Amino acid sequence: MPASPRFRLAFATSVLVPGIHPDDAHLADCLRERGIEPTACVWNDPAVAWTGFDAVLMRSTWDYFQYYAAFLQWLDRLPVPLINDRVLVRWNSDKRYLLDLAGQGVDIIPTRLTTAADLPACTRATAGRELIVKPTVSGTAWHTVRGRAGEPAFEAALAALPREFHYLVQPFLAQVLEEGEWSLLFFGGSYSHAVIKRPAAGDFRVQGEFGGTSQLADPPAHVLASAQRALDATAALGHGDVAYARVDGVVVEGGFRLMELEMIEPYLHLGVRPDAAERFAAQLAERLGGS
Structure with a gap:
């Protein structure tokens, strides 16, 4: 890394995970190799001087929904650009976006x-x-x-x-228990990798906090095509520049049904795909004007 970084990138975090999450560790290293210094900053810490950064990448802001009014105010006041811009983040922060996507022809879980x-x-x-x-x-x-x-x-x-x-x-879809939930990761609109998430025995929640597990998997062609359609529909709604996204859904009667489209603080499963972290770092460098 150069003695003086060319760019400073804030990793917006939370009191739940105040530092750089282990899943993002290789991403942070790749950024440093490109002259970009990542710094973990708790999003609602009043002591953070956001003007000292070139941009903000939202990572582990995993409590924003509990302080939603303050979060929206923070978005409005943030003096530097967001990777995944604030208009996209506002839209994606309320799950009513599912109905917007359904209006564009996306197959969602009936809602x-x-x-x-x-x-x-x-x-x-x-x-x-x-x-x-x-x-x-x-x-x-x-x-x-x-x-x-x-x-x-x-x-x-x-x-x-x-x-x-x-x-x-x-x-409630029993397929989540029987077959698992797909998460497909996209960077700059291009497919990167996917995992299958499954809940612990006796639970229905796939999150790791509740004992859920995930493993790398290759999605069937129709699942990948459906995930891409969700991003295309997002673009049709005016959100065409998406630096990173996770498309979550489940296969029901042979068709992929969208459960969520995560564009704010998704767990990106980079720890199991170091090459994905490297590609994402390259994209971030381009966005910041580096190489």
């Missing part, structure tokens, strides 16, 4: 939007069916409820949810 007050009526319309209910602004299964419509335990769990949020109501 209904409702207020907390209307949750009982919304879920009773599918009495007997197993459902997932989550806030439109959430992550890591925060305030997420799984249960069968009409059953007392499920109704009690719904009644305990915060009243100020809007919620997505979706069918």
